[in-house]
Amino acid sequence: MKPxxxxxxxxxxDGTVTSPSSIVPMMNESFGRDLRYEDCYDYNLANVYQITEAEFEQWLDQNGERLYNEAPVHGIADQVLRKWYPAHKLIYISAREARHHDVTLNWFARYQIPYHEVDLLGSHDKLEAxxxxxxxxxxxxxLENALQLSEALQIPVFLFDTPYNQAxxxxxxxxxxxxxxxDRKLKALTFGQALV
Known part of the structure; x- marks a missing residue:
């Protein structure tokens, strides 16, 4: 066995460590809709909710703090990340804006999610980070991030299955x-085994 x-x-x-469906109830509440997470076929929720980009940006500007504070953990993400922390370097790279740094770190503390760095970019372009x-x-x-990162950096990307990233x-x-x-795939990767 390899080391x-x-x-x-x-x-x-968002949608990776937090539950990908967590934004839907808040958007429904704000826009008087009754959509399900499964209806979110497009990452761009302005398209899903049939609102303008500006309306969505304004909504996120007003509701981001609450969204980031109330989002549930995605499955057992917290447990897996605690297990990885001693052995791997965990760098969170997010499109959240820098002004959401405190609410982000408070959320991490509440769920005891460890990190080495938290980089809030305010942009979906994560390549340079x-x-x-x-x-x-x-x-x-x-999906767009997964494709860009894997191609430009020639690294594996684990893409969480959602209605909005099918391709x-x-x-x-x-x-x-x-x-x-x-967790299983990471174990295979660290021991030099094929990812299946």
Whole structure:
């Protein structure tokens, strides 16, 4: 058996560490809709809710703090991340704005989610941050990010399965359905085994 390799893991927050469905009840409440998470076929929720980009941006500006504070943990993400922390470097790279730093760290503390770095970019373009931190693997729910990161950096990306990221995936992007599966795949990766 090969020795375990220590990895620098880039981790998205929303829809990856937090439950991907957590935004839907709040959007329904605000826009008087009754959509289900399964109806969110597009990452761009302005399209799903048939509102303008500006309306969505304004909504997120007004409700981001509450959303980030109230979002539930995605499955057993907290347990898996606590298990990984001693062996791997955990770098959270998120499109959240820097002004949400405190609510983000308070949420991490509440759920005892460990981190080495939290990088809030205010943009969906995570490539430069992933390069800067030297990530070996990325965990993501946004298809465009997964494709860009895997191609540009030639690293594996674990893409959490959602209604809004369905597409054929290149070899380096691995669709995962749970944090249990992510944990199994990481184990295979660190021991140099094939990801199946």
């Amino acid at each position: 375990e390799k220590i990895l620098t893991i880039g981790i998205d927050i 992933a390069r800067k931190w030297g990530v070996d693997l990325f965990l993501e729910d946004r 054929r995936l290149p070899e380096l992007v691995h669709r995962v359905s749970s944090w249990e599966e992510v």
